[in-house]
Each structure stands twice: as C-alpha cells, then as structure tokens.
Amino acid sequence: MTLKSLMLGACSTLALASVAQAQSTTLTIATVNNGDMIRMQSLTDDFTSKNPDIQLQWVTLEENVLRERVTTDIATKGGQYDVMTIGNYEVPIWAKQGWLLPLDNLGDNYKVDDLLPSIRSGLTYEGKLYAAPFYGESAMIMYRTDLFEKAGLTMPEDPSWEFIADAARKITDRDNNISGICLRGKAGWGENMAFLTALTNSFGGRWFDENWQPQFDQPEWKEALQFYVDLMKDAGPSGASSNGFNENLTLFQQGQCGMWMDATVAASFVSDPDNSTVADKVGYAIFPSKEGVDNNGNWLWSWNLAVPAGSSKAEAAQKFIAWATSQEYTELVADKEGWAAVPPGTRTSLYENEEYLKEPFAQPTLNAIQAANITEPSVKPVPYTGGQFVAIPEFQGLGTTVGQLFSAALAGQSSVDDALAQAQQVSVREMTRAGYIK
Structure with a gap:
C-alpha cells in the first residue's frame, strides 16, 4: 500500500470519526444523590456500549436542591436537562401543565403492565405514562x-x-x-x-x-x-x-x-x-x-425519570429511561451486586422472584407499599x-x-x-x- 493510500485511509477514518462525533447525542440527566442513583451511574457503561451514539452527562444533587433546580428549570422552560428525576408528587401536576412529554416510545420489550398498579397510577395522566419509576417505596x-x-x-x-x-x-x-x-x-x-x-x-x-x-x-x-x-x-x-x-x-x-x-x-x-x-x-x-x-x-413515593417538554432529545432520552427502569436493568444490578441491591418497589415480577424474596426486607417492603392509601391518607x-x-x-x-x-x-x-x-x-x-x- 502506498503512502498516499495510507494517508487517504487515515483521512477517511478521521472523517468518519468526526461524523460519528457530530451525530452523537449528549443527554444531561438531573438526579438525586442517593445510593440507588449513584449505583445506576456506575453501571451506565452497559447503556452506552449498546447506544454508542448517546453520551451521558450527570448533574447529581442533594434532594432539596434537586427539587428546586428542576422545578425552576421546567417552569421557566430553561432546557438545561433532558432527563429529570422527579417524584410522583410532581408527575401528574406537571403533566397537566404540559411540562412533560408522554413516554410513548419505551420499546416493545418494556412491559408497562408489569409496573405495580399503585406506582403506575401515580405516574399516569389522562391515560398516558409521563414518567417511569426507577424505584418505589413506602x-x-x-x-x-x-x-x-x-x-x-x-x-x-x-x-x-x-x-x-x-x-x-x-x-x-x-x-x-x-x-x-x-x-x-x-x-x-x-x-x-x-x-x-x-x-x-x-x-x-x-x-x-x-x-x-x-x-x-x-x-x-x-x-x-x-x-x-x-x-x-x-x-x-x-x-x-x-x-x-x-x-x-x-x-x-x-x-x-x-x-x-x-x-x-x-x-x-x-x-x-x-x-x-x-x-x-x-x-x-x-x-x-x-x-x-x-x-x-404509610406513605407512597417513587423516584422517576421523565422528559421535560423543552428537550429536543426525546428519542434518546426515552431510550435511556427504558434502559434504567427495565427488568433487564434489575437483572444487571443483581448480576453485579446481588439481589439485595436492585431498585425495589416498581415491578410485580420482582416480588414473584424467589431469589429476591429471600431478602428479609423484600416482603415487608411490598406489604408497606400495599398498605399505603393515598386517596384516604387520614381517618x-x-x-x-x-x-x-x-x-x-x-x-x-x-x-x-x-x-x-x-x-x-x-x-x-x-x-x-x-x-x-x-x-x-x-x-x-x-x-x-x-x-x-x-
């Protein structure tokens, strides 16, 4: 091979790399600084390896600060974030105000019907899912x-x-x-x-x-x-x-x-x-x-991933959300760190898993979630x-x-x-x- 052809080949490679870089999407994700979210960040190589055209940029904040920042951003249409970590308090209110995009492109394998009914209902507005639960709790x-x-x-x-x-x-x-x-x-x-x-x-x-x-x-x-x-x-x-x-x-x-x-x-x-x-x-x-x-x-809470209406990267954002809240992610955590470490309280299938039910807190957690009555919180x-x-x-x-x-x-x-x-x-x-x- 001649020097000229080598140089042309190198230029072609650089050009292709430049095109790929130009076509890549960077998602800015705002999340809370708790253990489950920190763990998710450590496992995102699994997502980026499957989606090399999507890069992730994290903004990890203390709970009160997170709420203040994302509320200000979405209310003012600031557009700083492509994925927001928000609670089941915000989801129906913000969906009604048109501040969130419906999650209608999570993929055929997402299994929405596997989400615990009490958790799913809190994230649904006018029949559409506006956030996907990363974990649920009572x-x-x-x-x-x-x-x-x-x-x-x-x-x-x-x-x-x-x-x-x-x-x-x-x-x-x-x-x-x-x-x-x-x-x-x-x-x-x-x-x-x-x-x-x-x-x-x-x-x-x-x-x-x-x-x-x-x-x-x-x-x-x-x-x-x-x-x-x-x-x-x-x-x-x-x-x-x-x-x-x-x-x-x-x-x-x-x-x-x-x-x-x-x-x-x-x-x-x-x-x-x-x-x-x-x-x-x-x-x-x-x-x-x-x-x-x-x-x-008993209370009922979930930390959820949602896409603000101002994001121009909705398709990539929903790909990430589908990965982070899927059954496959649960299995990834279990494989890497054991069943005790998987995000709890979101899917029926988790509480049908015999390996997970061996954990002493698994059934008490489900009992607490099922005991919560948010429609009649007081006597x-x-x-x-x-x-x-x-x-x-x-x-x-x-x-x-x-x-x-x-x-x-x-x-x-x-x-x-x-x-x-x-x-x-x-x-x-x-x-x-x-x-x-x-």
Whole structure:
C-alpha cells in the first residue's frame, strides 16, 4: 500500500470519526444523590456500549436542591436537562401543565403492565405514562434486634407509637453513642414534612379539612408534633434538625441508631455488610399507628425519570429511561451486586422472584407499599390525595415553609405552640391567596 493510500485511509477514518462525533447525542440527566442513583451511574457503561451514539452527562444533587433546580428549570422552560428525576408528587401536576412529554416510545420489550398498579397510577395522566419509576417505596421501621433483645423487648406485628416511644427511650445509650431513634429533622416538604405528615396522619390528623381550611390549630397536630419533639429530645441524636434521609442512613449503618422510621428503600443499605456495621442485626416492621387510630400513615413515593417538554432529545432520552427502569436493568444490578441491591418497589415480577424474596426486607417492603392509601391518607375526610404530601402545586412551597418552622421547633429555637400557630397563619394566607379558601 502506498503512502498516499495510507494517508487517504487515515483521512477517511478521521472523517468518519468526526461524523460519528457530530451525530452523537449528549443527554444531561438531573438526579438525586442517593445510593440507588449513584449505583445506576456506575453501571451506565452497559447503556452506552449498546447506544454508542448517546453520551451521558450527570448533574447529581442533594434532594432539596434537586427539587428546586428542576422545578425552576421546567417552569421557566430553561432546557438545561433532558432527563429529570422527579417524584410522583410532581408527575401528574406537571403533566397537566404540559411540562412533560408522554413516554410513548419505551420499546416493545418494556412491559408497562408489569409496573405495580399503585406506582403506575401515580405516574399516569389522562391515560398516558409521563414518567417511569426507577424505584418505589413506602415507609417502615428498621430496628436493631440485638438492642431489643438486650432490653427484653419484642417488636409487635403492628406496633403503636406508644410502644415505639417507650422502646426508643429504653434502648438509648448515650455513653455508647446510641440514640434510641432517628427521624428526619431537616427542613423540606420531601424531608421532615414527609415524615411529619405521615406521623400526623397516623395520629388522625390532616393538612386541610373538606373546605381547604388548614388544620394546624387542631389537637391532632399539637399531639403529634409535641410527641415528635419530646421523643427526639429524649432518644434522638444531637443535631437532629439537620438530619435527612442520607444523614440518618449513615447513623444507622454506623450503629448509632436503635430504630429508624423512613423509606423502605433504605433496607438494602442497612442490610449491606459492606457498608453497614449492623447488617446482621436489623429487623423490619410496619409504620406505627397511634392507639385508638386505625391508620398506619404509610406513605407512597417513587423516584422517576421523565422528559421535560423543552428537550429536543426525546428519542434518546426515552431510550435511556427504558434502559434504567427495565427488568433487564434489575437483572444487571443483581448480576453485579446481588439481589439485595436492585431498585425495589416498581415491578410485580420482582416480588414473584424467589431469589429476591429471600431478602428479609423484600416482603415487608411490598406489604408497606400495599398498605399505603393515598386517596384516604387520614381517618378524617380530606379534599386532596397524597400520603406524605398534598397533591396540589402550592404544597411544594408551603410544605417547605412549614418544614422550616417545625425544624426550628425541633432545634429548640421556638416552641411547638408557636411553630403550629405560625404554620396555621402562613397556610391560611397561602391557601386564600391561591383561591382555595373563599
């Protein structure tokens, strides 16, 4: 071969490479900084190897920051992201406003009918799927079986808050840096207010009555919030008002919490011997109820992948979403890291898999999800849906404001009575301004 032909061949190769590079698509993906999402990022070579024309750029953010950024971007049509990680709170609201594209091109092998009905329904608007669930969750108790045994305690099948409070105080060991209970205290509608709304639901309370009148001046909220503040003072960790999901997960993994009530998705992390010092000492139970109130207050949540209407890369975005939320992705995680690590709570087939059901948290997770009733979150009638949130657009701002007031009460910066009075005042003002209260 002549030098000329070699040079022509090299030029042709470079030209082809330039064309391929020019034709490649880069997806910018906004996601939350939790363990399952971080794991997904580590496995995306599987996707890019199958789709060499698609490159991925990640924007990984803390939960409150993620919500703020994606909400601002989609509301202002900023176009920064091609795939957004959003919750089942946002999906139907944003779909109604025309801010999301329907996921109508996930491929023939996606198996939409395999999605758990309760999860799928929360992501559907006017018969169309507007987001695909990466994982689903409810809430449950995770507790140290060794500490319960040492204290002579047995976790009931359906525990009451009265039992939980007594147990938390008994297993608290300040000398050995063990708090009896860890609960969310960080301000945010999806942080402390997720827990506190579920707690108050289980006490028989509600955010609004049938006429959208705020209920923070009612006895159920006073009893629930006072119970929470007193319990955290007696048996919670120091600095609890700054602790959200990730902070409490770390405390539990390090053996510094006797009990933790939070998202069922945490179970795979607290039972992981590579990251949890108490992996072989964890038991699971359903979210508590108050004695005399027939309501466990279970929440229902899913982190989902959606395509904003402003994206010009919808086809590539749906390819990625189909990969990340498929049965095949579940099998990829199981192959790489074991069945305990797969994203839970989205597909019926996962809870029919005998290998997965061997995990001690698998059935309790499904039980918690199935126990959630977002259409009747309280024993009293309400004009809204949502377990740990109120499914109206105004809740995002209002929930965070109330969360800040309650976080301050937990930190001792205000009294419970003052926090509730301010929550009532701001809620009445905002609901009147929005037209719910005439």
